[in-house]
Amino acid sequence: QMLSDLFTVRGSPFKTKSAELPSPPPRSPGQQKEEDWAVEQVVVDLGSSREGCREAFAAACHLLLDCATFPVYLSEEETERLCEALFQLPGAGDCSFPSWLRSLMTVSCCVTDCFLQNVAISTLLEVINHSQSLALVIEDKMKRYKSSGHNPFFGKLQMVTVPPIAPGILKVIAEKTDFYQRVARVLWNQLNKETREHHITCVELFYRLHCLAPTANICEDIICHA
Numbered sequence: 001q002m003l004s005d006l007f008t009v010r011g012s013p014f015k016t017k018s019a020e021l022p023s024p025p026p027r028s029p030g031q032q033k034e035e036d037w038a039v040e041q042v043v044v045d046l047g048s049s050r051e052g053c054r055e056a057f058a059a060a061c062h063l064l065l066d067c068a069t070f071p072v073y074l075s076e077e078e079t080e081r082l083c084e085a086l087f088q089l090p091g092a093g094d095c096s097f098p099s100w101l102r103s104l105m106t107v108s109c110c111v112t113d114c115f116l117q118n119v120a121i122s123t124l125l126e127v128i129n130h131s132q133s134l135a136l137v138i139e140d141k142m143k144r145y146k147s148s149g150h151n152p153f154f155g156k157l158q159m160v161t162v163p164p165i166a167p168g169i170l171k172v173i174a175e176k177t178d179f180y181q182r183v184a185r186v187l188w189n190q191l192n193k194e195t196r197e198h199h200i201t202c203v204e205l206f207y208r209l210h211c212l213a214p215t216a217n218i219c220e221d222i223i224c225h226a
Contacts, residue, residue, distance in 0.1 A: 131163035174214040
């Protein structure tokens with residue numbers, strides 16, 4: 001299922017209109033508004049997930065985190081082009097989002113298995129934190145080089161760790177979707193379940209989410225309205 005069907009809200013750049021598509025039927029008063037996310041319609045019930053599936057997913061996420069820290073060697077021109085591309089907002093359409101990012105976002109909110117959800121959420125938070133830190137470092141370096149007019153790496157290759165998620169994509173997720181709110185609700189709801197073995201992990205992830213969320217009230221509102 002497309003990412004735009006799950007996480008976009010009104011006014012998102014992902015929504016594209018096509019003249020070939022028929023107009024949707026009029027909504028009844030009892031139906032949800034466009035910006036509401038019908039969780040019960042998109043939740044994926046894996047039943048009793050096999051332990052092998054859980055281990056494979058956890059291993060894949062661990063490998064993703066390892067690959068996200070691999071540096072590359074770039075020339076001065078390549079570094080400048082990279083910076084320009086990183087801070088551009090993605091165009092309309094889900095193709096701007098990497099498939100692994102769409103998959104992790106979907107598993108985080110649309111799978112009933114608590115273990116798989118928590119692994120996906122933990123991986124996403126780690127990648128988001130890593131991406132934000134790297135983007136700040138790259139942006140600061142480029143500003144200092146431009147203001148001083150001197151680049152110590154002129155004519156040389158430099159080792160660069162590219163943010164796994166571009167700042168432009170992070171901005172769209174934060175401003176044009178309700179993904180952070182969905183994750184906060186998922187973690188809070190897990191605390192109400194009988195799965196006590198996940199409670200400590202949920203609290204830790206909830207705190208990490210609070211530190212990375214665009215605004216503090218995302219997690220605070222969940223607690224205040226509980």
